[in-house]
Amino acid sequence: MTLPCVEIQTADQPVHAVIWLHGLGADGNDFAPIIPHLVDRAWPPLRFVFPHAPVRPVTVNGGAAMRAWYDIAGVRIQDKQDETGLRTSIAAVEQLIAREVERGVPSHHIVLAGFSQGGAVVLAAGLRHAAPLAGVVALSTYLMLGEHLAAEGSQANAQLPIFMAHGSLDPVVPLALGSAARDALRARGHALAWHDYPMAHQVCMEEIADLRAWLGTHLFR
Numbered sequence: 066m067t068l069p070c071v072e073i074q075t076a077d078q079p080v081h082a083v084i085w086l087h088g089l090g091a092d093g094n095d096f097a098p099i100i101p102h103l104v105d106r107a108w109p110p111l112r113f114v115f116p117h118a119p120v121r122p123v124t125v126n127g128g129a130a131m132r133a134w135y136d137i138a139g140v141r142i143q144d145k146q147d148e149t150g151l152r153t154s155i156a157a158v159e160q161l162i163a164r165e166v167e168r169g170v171p172s173h174h175i176v177l178a179g180f181s182q183g184g185a186v187v188l189a190a191g192l193r194h195a196a197p198l199a200g201v202v203a204l205s206t207y208l209m210l211g212e213h214l215a216a217e218g219s220q221a222n223a224q225l226p227i228f229m230a231h232g233s234l235d236p237v238v239p240l241a242l243g244s245a246a247r248d249a250l251r252a253r254g255h256a257l258a259w260h261d262y263p264m265a266h267q268v269c270m271e272e273i274a275d276l277r278a279w280l281g282t283h284l285f286r
């Protein structure tokens with residue numbers, strides 16, 4: 066079953082879409098307020114899809130149940146990756162992509178975007194998706210299951226454009242994790258735009274402006 070979502074269209078009959086995954090403990094409403102600051106009025110009609118992650122226990126938070134794309138076992142988030150949870154979330158993203166295609170949005174007009182946990186999921190999903198995508202936006206995040214990309218990476222997205230941004234003062238996902246993901250993806254041949262900002266685990270207006278410029282180049286090709 067497709068995940069419940071918040072959906073916002075900038076105009077009728079969109080043929081471009083952004084599927085945007087929130088971070089740990091948030092929900093699909095988290096990034097909806099960004100749209101007026103992000104969208105250029107000159108852009109063609111666009112659908113934003115903000116899915117809600119399932120509610121599940123999160124080990125690092127004492128087993129408390131919250132919306133999460135996968136479990137986190139320890140304070141060092143890169144350790145003990147929840148491969149089962151991540152792959153379940155990748156499958157959920159695949160369903161959302163398929164629904165957009167059924168609604169008339171070709172895969173190469175779809176951008177996957179995500180923040181923190183959501184960013185890790187869209188990176189993993191986009192690199193594996195069988196049909197070409199417009200790009201991936203990965204904010205304040207890191208690369209999971211990168212060791213499997215040689216076997217699982219999609220040839221159709223071998224040069225997938227990627228926008229990565231990170232806070233240099235991030236206490237939740239250290240900048241070093243984002244930088245390591247950047248370097249690994251560039252080594253695989255991806256056209257990766259990297260930005261870092263003097264901020265914590267958050268999004269800033271300069272970042273939104275940089276993302277708007279990138280989307281205008283890659284989403285409407």
